[in-house]
Amino acid sequence: MKIFTADQVRAADAYTIEHTPITSLRLMEKAATQCTQWLIGRYGAGHSFHIFCGAGNNGGDGLATTRLLQQHGFEAKAYLLHYTDKFSADNRANQAALRGGEAASLIMLQPEDAFPELPTNAIIVDALFGTGISRPLEGLVAQTVQHINALQDQYPIIAIDLPSGLKADESSKDLLTVEARHTLSFEVYKLAFVLPENAARVGEVHILPIGLHRDYLTQTPTRYQVVDMEMIHRIYKPRLPFSHKGTYGHALLIAGSYGKIGAAVLSAQACLHAGVGLLTVYVPECGYNIIQSTVPPAMCLVDDGGQQSVQFHEAVTADGQGKYKTVAIGPGLGTSGDTAKAFEKLLQRYHDPMVIDADALNILGAERYLLEQVPKHSLLTPHPKEFERMFGPSGNDVERLEKLSAAAQQYSLYILLKGRYTAIATPEGQVYFNNTGNAGMATGGSGDVLTGLLAGILAQGYSPEHTMILGVWLHGLAGDLGAAAMSQEALTASGIVRFIGPAYLEIAGAK
Ligand SMILES: NC(=O)C1=CN([C@@H]2O[C@H](COP(=O)(O)OP(=O)(O)OC[C@H]3O[C@@H](n4cnc5c(N)ncnc54)[C@H](OP(=O)(O)O)[C@@H]3O)[C@@H](O)[C@H]2O)[C@@H](O)CC1
Numbered sequence: 001m002k003i004f005t006a007d008q009v010r011a012a013d014a015y016t017i018e019h020t021p022i023t024s025l026r027l028m029e030k031a032a033t034q035c036t037q038w039l040i041g042r043y044g045a046g047h048s049f050h051i052f053c054g055a056g057n058n059g060g061d062g063l064a065t066t067r068l069l070q071q072h073g074f075e076a077k078a079y080l081l082h083y084t085d086k087f088s089a090d091n092r093a094n095q096a097a098l099r100g101g102e103a104a105s106l107i108m109l110q111p112e113d114a115f116p117e118l119p120t121n122a123i124i125v126d127a128l129f130g131t132g133i134s135r136p137l138e139g140l141v142a143q144t145v146q147h148i149n150a151l152q153d154q155y156p157i158i159a160i161d162l163p164s165g166l167k168a169d170e171s172s173k174d175l176l177t178v179e180a181r182h183t184l185s186f187e188v189y190k191l192a193f194v195l196p197e198n199a200a201r202v203g204e205v206h207i208l209p210i211g212l213h214r215d216y217l218t219q220t221p222t223r224y225q226v227v228d229m230e231m232i233h234r235i236y237k238p239r240l241p242f243s244h245k246g247t248y249g250h251a252l253l254i255a256g257s258y259g260k261i262g263a264a265v266l267s268a269q270a271c272l273h274a275g276v277g278l279l280t281v282y283v284p285e286c287g288y289n290i291i292q293s294t295v296p297p298a299m300c301l302v303d304d305g306g307q308q309s310v311q312f313h314e315a316v317t318a319d320g321q322g323k324y325k326t327v328a329i330g331p332g333l334g335t336s337g338d339t340a341k342a343f344e345k346l347l348q349r350y351h352d353p354m355v356i357d358a359d360a361l362n363i364l365g366a367e368r369y370l371l372e373q374v375p376k377h378s379l380l381t382p383h384p385k386e387f388e389r390m391f392g393p394s395g396n397d398v399e400r401l402e403k404l405s406a407a408a409q410q411y412s413l414y415i416l417l418k419g420r421y422t423a424i425a426t427p428e429g430q431v432y433f434n435n436t437g438n439a440g441m442a443t444g445g446s447g448d449v450l451t452g453l454l455a456g457i458l459a460q461g462y463s464p465e466h467t468m469i470l471g472v473w474l475h476g477l478a479g480d481l482g483a484a485a486m487s488q489e490a491l492t493a494s495g496i497v498r499f500i501g502p503a504y505l506e507i508a509g510a511k
Pocket residue numbers: 009010012013027028031054055056057058059060061083086088128129130131132133134135136137138141160161162186210212
């Protein structure tokens with residue numbers, strides 16, 4: 001699903017109005033109809049709806065929603081904030097339509113008025129501002145937003161289109177905005193929804209269809225996209241009946257050190273569950289028995305270095321033309337000087353895309369000149385701290401996203417930035433956001449599982465871009481299925497591995 005800018009949303013609106021018989025007022029009615037159905041479906045009987053409206057079309061959506069809720073027999077009141085007399089035409093039309101209905105359902109809130117008393121069964125709906133926000137909130141609107149936010153533990157707050165005050169395409173880091181539990185938006189995602197700094201403002205996002213013109217939606221190029229099942233279907237290739245293990249590649253996983261052999265185990269298990277043909281795990285001597293007994297399908301190579309691997313570059317032939325289709329390196333590896341030197345030598349020998357994670361990223365962060373030597377189109381998988389070690393700090397999430405995309409383009413790499421919506425940046429400047437996964441995955445080792453999964457997918461012949469999208473999506477879905485079966489709290493990295501299979505089945509089943 002595409003992420004549109006506020007300008008693109010406005011253009012989609014205009015295109016739809018120009019190319020279909022639908023008017024802007026009718027489009028507002030559709031938006032309000034969708035919001036009304038969502039509110040009734042979610043909260044239903046026994047609730048009263050209190051809708052705070054601004055002077056623009058977001059306020060218009062709120063006024064129309066108030067009327068439609070009443071028509072469905074619900075108690076609903078619109079509070080129209082009187083901070084200006086400059087109402088939009090569709091806002092005025094909906095004020096008139098509401099005045100024609102139930103008495104006392106449209107209340108003008110003046111700057112000197114106290115915040116209204118709300119009954120215990122209230123649902124607060126925020127329809128103050130949407131994409132038209134043009135400056136920081138102040139005066140009556142700022143006070144109202146502060147009041148609404150102070151009530152968030154008492155009443156559900158539902159934002160229409162955007163939590164008011166939030167900018168759709170830019171950072172709103174230090175701005176006052178509504179803090180919603182749910183955001184009901186239309187047709188497409190907005191960048192603001194996937195930024196970690198907005199987590200407490202946006203809540204759960206629900207994208208509702210309102211009939212914007214398909215041509216505009218499909219033909220408009222966007223820099224940002226959210227990965228969806230349609231994209232996964234296009235990428236996923238079922239196994240061929242006459243294939244053999246050679247068809248699915250041989251991966252070399254270089255991981256683990258004394259006290260962190262578990263990282264190698266988790267990565268190896270994930271790599272096998274991803275569907276790799278053959279797997280060799282390279283560990284220091286202390287890891288040999290562990291790998292052989294916990295991951296029997298994998299072969300094992302042992303380093304002489306004792307507690308940390310320091311000669312793994314020798315596992316690939318000097319010209320890099322060895323038997324391994326894919327090399328993945330990093331989980332639990334350690335960052336000693338000799339390990340770093342071996343990593344540098346590996347980069348000099350191996351020139352195909354590799355998967356680089358954890359301590360291998362930390363080595364890149366300490367020796368930044370090595371970034372130039374990483375094979376083009378390799379997959380880097382930092383979490384925010386590792387990313388900062390490599391590319392420095394950022395003032396806000398949008399700045400960090402720009403930095404991520406710039407680095408991917410500069411070094412011709414696929415770099416992901418892990419989080420609730422893991423961002424995958426491509427060398428061409430595209431960014432994909434992953435929408436699977438949950439907070440149960442915030443547990444040690446879940447990143448190691450991702451590394452193994454990516455190595456296993458890449459080895460099967462998927463392109464680096466498709467590997468990133470499919471791997472991150474499967475990883476999150478395995479986490480979701482695991483959490484559904486055993487709770488987010490009890491989910492462990494091993495639990496994620498167990499649910500990679502069921503995650504594949506979901507794709508195959510829906511194909
Ligand atoms: N295609 C779609 O998705 C559809 C979208 N629709 C809906 O339209 C919404 C966009 O409507 P919109 O363009 O009228 O902008 P909106 O957000 O209501 O705000 C503009 C008003 O606020 C004012 N204002 C701004 N900042 C302010 C501040 N800090 N403090 C005070 N005032 C401030 C600004 O005044 P001005 O800046 O001109 O002084 C103007 O009056 C969109 O989010 C969605 O809900 C649906 O109806 C149909 C289909």
